[in-house]
Amino acid sequence: MPVPLPYPGVQIQEIPATVRSIVGGSTSVTGFVGRAARGHVETATRCFSFDDFARKFGGLWADSTLSYAVYQYYQNGGTEAVIVRLAPGALTASVSLATIAGGVPASVVLEAANPGDWGENLRVTISDPAAGAFDPGEVNQVFNLSVREVDPAAPNDPSRDRLRESFLNVSVSDTSPRALKRVLEQESQLLRLKTGSTHRPANAAHSPLINGSDGSALTATDFVNAADPTFESGHKGLFALDRVDTLNMLCLPPLERTVSLPASVWTAAAAYCEKRFTLLLVDPPSSWNTVTAAAARTGLTSLVSQNAAFYFPLVVLPDPLAEGRLASFAPCGSVAGAIARTDAERGLWKAPAGQDVGLRGVEGFSTTLTDASARLVLSDSQCGTLNPAGINALRSLGGAGPVVWGARTARGADVLASEWKYVPVRRLALYIEQNLKDGTRWAVFEPNDAPLWSQLRLSVGAFMHQLFRRGAFKGQRPQEAYFVKCDSETTTFADQDRGTVNVVVGFAPLKPAEFVILQFQQITRATT
Incomplete structure (x- = not known):
């Protein structure tokens, strides 16, 4: 709008740019929910190192599987964790x-x-x-x-x-x-x-000070409680994470070292992750003491969410609170740290698996939660049983040491033929969805016409092109890697009457090379 000119001379007017940049957020913020020695109860608290966790939540505690998971997370390269402490019946001294x-x-x-x-x-x-x-x-x-x-x-x-x-x-x-x-x-x-x-x-x-108490052991209702209508709205249990804007992965360590989370909690957590653009890392239940039980998903057959991933078996590592003696622990913390490290080194479109994705501090693997001496070193044939079932194997690979040897979601079983079969493909989609949702909020209540559509195309297109240049998509040219469409075809007059603007975004993901086939042929010397 023209500005009245009060006197002759050169007048300066700043015109705002029409492009609003979308800056990608974090890819590896990991939530942990469980018991801790101290700290605020049912309050999402950020920690940026294990020392930070020790100051706020007391560090390692023998009764806290969460503390060991967080310890393994930072040991393997994790950078930012969100902790929710559950303490039913705890008293304040x-x-x-x-x-x-x-x-x-x-x-x-x-x-x-x-x-x-x-x-x-x-x-x-x-x-x-x-x-x-x-x-x-x-x-x-x-x-x-x-x-x-x-x-x-x-x-x-x-x-x-x-x-x-x-x-x-x-x-x-x-x-x-x-x-x-x-x-x-x-x-x-x-x-x-x-x-x-x-x-x-x-x-x-x-x-x-006197009369302090750590409270009682955790139960399923401390995480989710459908019988309490105020549980979710009051941000209790798992829903305390609602107060955090970005959450990329979720770890729910076992109730106790020998007590697994019930299937109802995993199912509710998977549903929650689908709402939050989050990947749920599922630990193997205690019933998975054989490869056959793991491949059959015993006790968790109904968990087929594209936002969940199974890892098997348990990890065996030295327990700092038991003079370094070996013990079995849930793998979620180690795997989450390895994923965060892969994101930083290669990008979240790289499958968090392979001989470069080692598990630091891990001495081996176990098939039980109680006997650390009962080791399991998965063979190629056993991995061939787990992989088609959508179970990601953790195995020792010669000189590479303990590694993650699978990158499939809970919908990664071959019989499901899901488009969200692979962890990196799903995580990249979740990353794009989360950032586009946050980065286009400015468009709400803007005039719904061609100028708005053009601005949305430019903003979203610039974000997608940045990912393309970083190697996130398949294809040699942008036209082969992604598209952004927002015009009168995607948003009709009827849509405008309803106050709706439709932006269609497509991308060609990079899928991991699970099977590398080397073909050899003997060359017969030609006779002359």
Whole structure:
């Protein structure tokens, strides 16, 4: 629209570009749902390294299959994880500190930052503030607070404390700039104020927090609960991941080392992944103790989602909490890390399998969850049984070591003849769908006519061409690799009346070379 010219001279007008670029997001953000030693409950929390996970969720814990899966994920090249801690029945440790005379209530109650037995390792000290550091009129309100997280093996040895925090000149008054409630919420990893008072707590030295509990073992209803109508809308269990925008893979470690997830949870998780453009990595149930049982998908025959992939068998690796002795673990963490590493090195259109996709830290494989000495080294003939059934084998391959030796989805069985047979093809489609959905949201409520269609073609076409140049599609020319169509043919007058604009996108995926056939012929010397 022309701008009124107030005076003679050169006027500058900036005209916005018509092309809105679509920037591809992450390809390997992995969600983990299960038990952890500490951390916020049913809250999706991002972790960018295992050290970050240890700070927020307590690191490795013998009772947490999730902690081992996350450990294997980062060991194999994972970069970003989203953790949802489930802790049914867990209690938060607390300590009641008597106030100086006249306080109402008569005690200040401090509690651990989150539920769990870990809170009983906290020791709180209350002391007087330094003279002149506060308004004399607040003598009954201001104090110093320090807290130690002790080593349970040596609680009286300060040199072995796991973490210490100190807060000077805090006040029980909610109107103070150093109000205890706000200071702890914003600065402390260890403590929260549960009950305040009009008077500060009396001096105390190393008062322990008590009555913390890790709660009960997990059950299927902690992940999904169809009987509770508020479970999904309240973002409980698996649905806590709704608060994360991008989720590329999902791992659900077993309930316990010897207790597999029931089929109902896997089915619900697969349905959830189809809504979230996510790939579900399915661990082998304990009933899969033979190749025959795995090929028959015993107990999981109904799980045929194109957004799921089976991996078999379990991985055997040293347990850092058991003096390095070998133990069997679910493979989802190791496989997710290997997929993330392949994405970074080659791109998500490369099948996350082959002798270059090694499983770091893995010493071998086992067919059972309880006996780490019962190893299984899959042979070519056994892989020939698993592969047509859509089960991805984990095997030792000579000098290449333990590798992923399969790249099929749960619909990858030969009898299904699915177009989503291969993991890289499905993941590439999910990546494109997610990014185009997010990258074209600007078009909502724009005038539905030729200018909008042109902008959509340019934006989507630029994104697809970028993938083509990176080698994501088959074909030597863009015309052979992909197409983007948005015009009066895809969006008719009736569509415009309904407020609909249709963009048709097609691509030619690169499918993995599962079978490399070498043909040899003996050349007979010609006679002259």
